[in-house]
Amino acid sequence: MSVLRSGYVRPTSLGEALQLLAQPGARPMGGGTDLAGLIDRGIGQVATIVDLQALALGGIRGEEGRVVIGATTTLSDLLDAQDMLAPYTALLEATAQAASPLLRNVGTVAGNLCQHTRCWYYRGPEWTCWLGGGDTCYAQVGDHRKHGLQAGDCISAHPSDLAPALIACAATVQLGSAWGDRDIDLADLYRRPTATERSLVDLEPGEIILSVTLPAPPDSSVYLRAGERQGFSFPLVGLAAARHGERVSMCAVGVANTPHVLDPVDPLAGLDGHPQSAWKRTVLATLVERSLATVAP
C-alpha cells in the first residue's frame, strides 16, 4: 500500500538519481525484492522510491585482471557470466544457492549486499526492536534459534550469500552520492550498529553502491551453506573460503549481524552463541573444515 502512496521515480542519469537520493526519505531500489517486503511491513519511512534500473549500472566487465560488476547486475546475470566469473568459484556457488530462480532474475548484486536482516523481530510489525529504533533486542529475551552467535545490542544474523563470497575474494565496492564517490573494501561496508547509528551498513544518507570490483582471482575458493530447505531459503550459516597462495580468507554469514571474517587460527573465536543459537557453532565448524579441505592445494 505504502508503495502506491509513496513517490516513485525512475531517473535516467546517475547525477539525477544521486540528487533525488539526497532528499530525506528517498530509498534506492534495484530489483525491489527486499524493499517491497520492508515497505509492506512498514519498516522505515519511504517518501520516494528511486528506481536505479534505468541508469545502466548493470553489467559485468573484465579489466586488467579485475572484474567489475555493476550495482544493478542481477543474480541471474552473474550466473550467465560463468566464463568471466569461473575463477571466482565461491561467488558462483553463492549466487546459485541464493533465493530462488524467480528472485535471482530480479534481485540485484547491490540489493543483495544491502538487504536488511531477516530477524523476525526486526521484520515483524508486532515489535519495534532495538535495531529498528526501539529499546529491546527481543531476540535475546525471546526466540533466537536462527540468530547470531555474537554478544551485543543486536544479535540478528546477516543473510546475504554473496557478501561472504565477495569478501573472501577481497572485493571492493565503489560508492557514489551527491557529495562524491569513494572506494572501500566490501568488508568495511558493514559495521556493527551503535546506539546512535542503528544500521548495519556504513553508507552515508543518499549514498549507493555503484559497482563491486573483484581483484585477481584466488587460487581456489568455495561457498558452503546450510539453509532451511533445498531451495528458496536464506542461509542459516554460510561460509566462503578463498585461498591466495598460502593464505586462506574465510567469511561467514548467519553467525553475526554483519558478514564475519573468521580468524583462520581460531575460526569460532568471538562466536560463543546464545542458548538457542549455539547449534550453529557445530554447523560453522563443519563448514570451516569442509571448505578448508576444498580450497587446499
Next chain:
Amino acid sequence: MTRLVRSITEMEGRFEEKWVLVSDDEPEAWASDRPLAIVGHETPRTTGPTRVSGAARYTTDVSLPGMLHVAALRSPLAHGRVTGLNREAALAVPGVRAVLDSTDTLSFRSRSGPLYAEPEHAGALLAVVAADTLVAARAGVKALALTIDPLPFVIDVDEAFRDQRIDGEIAEESRGDVDAALAGADVRVELTVETPTQLQTALEPHGAVGWWTEGELTCWVSTQGIFDARSELAKRFSVAPERVRVVADFIGGGFGAKQGAGVEALLAVELSRRTGRPVRFINDRHGEQLDAGSRPATRQTVRLGATGQGDLVAIDSEVLTSFGMTGWRAVNTPAMTLYRCANARGVEANLKLHLRQGNAFRAPMVLEGVTAVEQAMDELAITLGIDPLDLRRRNFVDVDQPSGLPYTSNQLLACYDRVAELSGWVGRDALLEPSEDGLLRGMGCATQIWWGGGGPPSHATIRIGGDGIATVVTGIQDIGTGTLTAAQMVAAEELGLPLDRVRVTGGDTRPNVYGPVAGGSQTSPSVLPAVRGAAAEVKRTLLQLAGDVFEAAPADLDLVNGRFRSSDGALDEPYTEVTGKLGNATVDGSGMRGANPDGMRANTFGCQVAQVAVDPGTGEVRVEHVWAVHDIGRVINPLGARSQVEGGILQGMAFALSEEVAFDPTTGVPTNAWLDDYKIPSIADVPAMTIAFVDVPDTALNNVGAKGLGEPPIIPTPAAIANAFRHATGRRALALPLTRARVVETLA
C-alpha cells in the same frame, strides 16, 4: 423407489444417526473382476489447462463493479484489551466506506466475536475497514491508530498444565486393565514426543466476496463446503437458504481450514448489507498465517507393553493438545484402533492457551496420534529385536476394537507386503554401512489408519440433450483433489459414453444438488455412487429410446463407448442417432448415495516407508525416497490418486522436517507467520516417491467400491521419517520437526 431411513453417518470419526434419503434403484456395486473402460485408467484432470493457464477464476479473482475491499486490523498481542480506535479518522480517509469493530451491533448472530475488544490470540480480528480500493482500506486501518493494553497470557504447555488450564473434562477411554497388563508385560517401552503447530498454508488464502441485494445473497467463498456455507449464511443472516447462493468455482487449497462460510464471508456480507455494494474480503498472507487456523501442537506419552514375541498386551497414551481456548479430542484414535490389544487406554486433555484455536488440518488429530504411536512401535521393535514391519503384521487387527465391528474392507497386510517389496525393506540395514558422502542413511516405516467411507446424503443429476453432451451436476467443490474428473469418469463409464461427451459441474449451490463438505476424505465415496446412480437412470432411458429408434428390444441393447450395440452384433450405431432426435427435449436422471452398511466400519489403511540421509555435521535431513502403499478400495483415477498421495507425502514431510510455528515467549505472538520464515517444501526438496495401491474394490461400502484418499497419504509420513532418522543415527529426536537446530542438538 425413494425412502427416508435412519442411518449412521460418519465425518472424521464422529458418528451420528440421522434420517437420510436413499434410493432402492441404486446400481449393484461393480464386481471386482469386471473390466472397466474408463474407471481405473489414468486420466488427466479436466480442469488442468484452465488452472495452469490462469483462466480459472478463484474467489480471490472475483471482481465486480463497485466492489469494496476490506482490510483487517488484528491483535498484535496474545491477550489484550483495546483502549483506543479512532473510527472517525479511519472514516475520514478518502475512499473508506465503512468501519466495523467490536462496538458495532452486527446483523448476524455470533457467540463471540468475530471482532474483539479483548482478543485472546495474536492476529484476532479487532476491526475491519471497507473502502473503494485495498490501498484506501489499509490506510483506514492505519488511521484507526490502535492502542491496546497487554493482559496476562499463557502459551507455555508446562505452565498451563501446572495451572490446570484444561478445556472442559479430561477425556479418557479404555478397555481391559492397562495397568496390570503393563506391569505383567515382558517388555515395556515409554516414549514422549512432541509435534509442532502446523499451518494449512493454502495457496489461496481464506476469503469471500459477498453481495447483498434485496434480501438475496450471493457469496463467492473459498470454501470446502458450499452447502455448509449456504446453511451458515442463511441461519446467521435469517435468510431462507434458497435465497442464498454460494459459489466456489475453483478453490486454491483448503486442507481442512476452509469449513463453512468463514468469518471473511460473514463480514463481507455484513459490510455489503450496510453499504449496498459487493464487498471483497481476502486475507493477506500474514492474516492468513496468524488467524486461519492450524494443526495444534501436541505432547504425547505412549507406553507399550508386549510379550517377548511381540504381541501387544498394553497401550497407554496420554495427550496434551495446545488447541487454543477450546477444541475437540481425537489424538488417541490410533492408540485405540491401530493394533490388536486387549488393554488400551487413552487420556487426552486440551490446554487453554492464548493461541488461535486449532481447526481441521488434513487428518486432524489422527496424524498427530499416529506420529507418536508409530514412533513408540518403532522403539518396541528395536527393544525386542524384531523387524518393525513384522511387529506390525503380528499385531494386525481386522475389527474396529472400540466398537467390535468388522471393517467393510481392510487390505493393510497387503499394503505391508507391497511396500516392503517396493522399498527393499528387508535389506535396509545395508544403508547403515559407511557411505562415501559421509551421510548417515536409514529407513523407517509407519502405518496409516483413517476413516474415509463417506456416506449419504449426496446427490447428482445428469441431463443429456440434442447435442449429445451429458452434463453432470454435483455439489462437489473441487479443492484441488480432482474429484470432478473422477465424477466425469464414473459418469462416462456408466453411461457408456466417451469421456469428452461428459461434462461435470460443481461449486455452485444454485442447482441445489447437494454434496458434502470436501473433508474427512468423503467426497469420492459419497458423491461418485450418486453420480453412478444418475448415470444408470439416464442410460436406462437412452436404451429404451434406442429400442424405439432401432425397433429393438431395449434389454437386447447396450451403450458402449458411444455406440448402441445389440447382443448379436447386428446393430452398431452411434448414440447420436438417438440423442440427435431429442430436439429441445432432454433425458434426465438423478442419483443419490445409499446408506452405509449396518454393523460395519469403513476405514482406509496404508503403510509408508521413508529413506533419509542425515548430515550430522550440519544437521541436515534429506528425505531421499518415500514408498507409499494405501488401501483406498477401488482406485478411480490412478493418475489423480498418485498426485493426491504425492501431496500428502510432501505435506507430511514438511511436518517432519521444517513446518513449525514459532511463538515469541515474551509476547505470545507467532514470529514466523509469513512465508519467508515458515518453511513449506520447495520443489528442490521433493523426494523420489514410489506410490502404489492395493486397488481391491470395497464392494460392501458403495456401488463404485471407492474409499477416500484426501487424508490417508499424509498420516504415516512423519512417523516413517522420524523412524528412518532413528534407524540412520541411533537417536530419536523427541520433538518434530527435524530442523538443523534440533538435529544438531539431538546428535550432540
